[in-house]
Amino acid sequence: MFFAPWLPPGQPLRLLSSTVKALRGGPVFDSHNCNLITRLVPYNQFDMAFDAPLHIETRVGSAPGTRIVTLNGPLTLRNMFELQAMLRGGEMPKLSILDLSGVPYLDSAGMGLLVNHFVHCQNHGAKFVAVGVCQRVLELFKITRVDSIIPQSLTVEAAEA
Numbered sequence: 001m002f003f004a005p006w007l008p009p010g011q012p013l014r015l016l017s018s019t020v021k022a023l024r025g026g027p028v029f030d031s032h033n034c035n036l037i038t039r040l041v042p043y044n045q046f047d048m049a050f051d052a053p054l055h056i057e058t059r060v061g062s063a064p065g066t067r068i069v070t071l072n073g074p075l076t077l078r079n080m081f082e083l084q085a086m087l088r089g090g091e092m093p094k095l096s097i098l099d100l101s102g103v104p105y106l107d108s109a110g111m112g113l114l115v116n117h118f119v120h121c122q123n124h125g126a127k128f129v130a131v132g133v134c135q136r137v138l139e140l141f142k143i144t145r146v147d148s149i150i151p152q153s154l155t156v157e158a159a160e161a
Helices: 017-023 080-088 108-123 135-144 156-160
Strands: 055-060 066-072 095-102 127-131
Touching: 055 080, 066 080, 080 108, 095 108, 095 156, 108 127, 127 156
Parallel strands: 066 095, 095 127
Antiparallel strands: 055 066
């Protein structure tokens, strides 16, 4: 149940799934296009229930000892644990590239995971590069000053060079 400040006190506003989707920018909400959709309601804790899943793809880079992890979907508390286990499991690569080009947004837990992985790489003598950071995530990087700590690259190829 949601309460709206424009309704009389005690008058609940019940939102159906279709109403929530319409408020977010149209009948079909795609979290990957969240930077392109003008929203009437800012992202909040209720949106987490509607987050798209995080798809994780891992591959070996062209240089030996390089692991490329491609993410597709929002990086939030709801879905970060699988990624965290994958990043910590197995042998530590010399170069860890995290392709964030498919990540439309992340929350504080997602930001914490990125900083934690950066520190983990530093402690093991490895290098970590974030690739393809979208404007929305880059703004969060700038606000938290993470952009001055975590190396970034526009493309995976440039990160491998």
